[in-house]
Amino acid sequence: MSLLEILTYPDPRLKTISAPVTEFDAKLQAFLIDLENTMRAGPGGVGIAAPQVGCFQRIVLLDVSSKPKIKHHGNLVLINPEITQWEGFEIGREGCMSVPDYTGNVIRAQYLHLMAQDQHGIQHEYDMEGFEARAIQHELDHLDGLLFIDRLVSRRHDLFRRKVYVSIQTQPHLSSEKAIDR
Amino acid sequence: MSQWYMLTLVGKDQLGIVAKVTTALYKGGCNLGEASMLRLGGNFTIMLMVSYEGDNKQLYDLLKEVVRELNLHLHIDVIEGHLHQHRDPEVRITVHGADRAGIVAQVTSVLTEAGLNILDLESDVGGNTNNPFYIMHIEGIATQGIAQLSQALQQLLATQHPDLKVQLEPIETLVM
């Protein structure tokens, strides 16, 4: 197994727009294994895009299953992914293996519909939400030469209300609101 | 060898403070680190990490002219500074209510006791002179878990400030 080298900002190659994958051959399968090992070895381990390792093809791996209590599709190989519908927006904090030691708030769509091919070239469709939807939007940006730092919103002033987790009740006899299950 | 300094500059807000201060530092061979600069109550405040080869006195001399021209208060401390050591907040707490003495002290005291390590706190007074309201955002690390913080806040509200509005939410950072 080999780990691939991650390009880090301000490396200009991260601005490259990646090309569609056309060959679903053995070379691709071998690359996917290395890419997954590289993702798993990283600090977040929930997603990686091929251009992050200097391969400018439209390939994304995603696996947000380690996050508790969320909807997700498990371990995904997403080739030539395309978002066909968006809905809602949500602010959330993101970091990136290609942008070490910095995290920031980014607005992303809450729900989306995605079309993508798998490692064999078979087309699939997914309805995604929450963390998984956020992750694919972050990775799709990599394919288009964008980083989350291109989309930051102020840390100091929230432009949009976040999802409220606990509203501390003002009346002592009322029990506290339950955490929103995501 | 260069040394990290923490510069504190405060003065009446006016056009060009940041540009003039940072230009003087740049021309004097300083490198800037992390900084916080904002307007507070009509004043402009700067907290700025500066890496510099000279000593305290030489650094002061670099800024002497700008400080005089803009009528700023300048304070310089030698610090042990480190870059690339950010810590990500785990929780965000918003508090607002009618302004009164002691909100910050009481809220932060119970949060500290419940294990909150504050990374960032900003607060403001809104409304008008007759009906001021206080609003505060805190981000930090919940060293004893988020449930502890929530419990501590509930306790505070139940016993002392039934009219305060308090919200608490985890900040989950997705690294991809």
Ligand SMILES: [Zn+2]
């Ligand atoms: Zn990334």
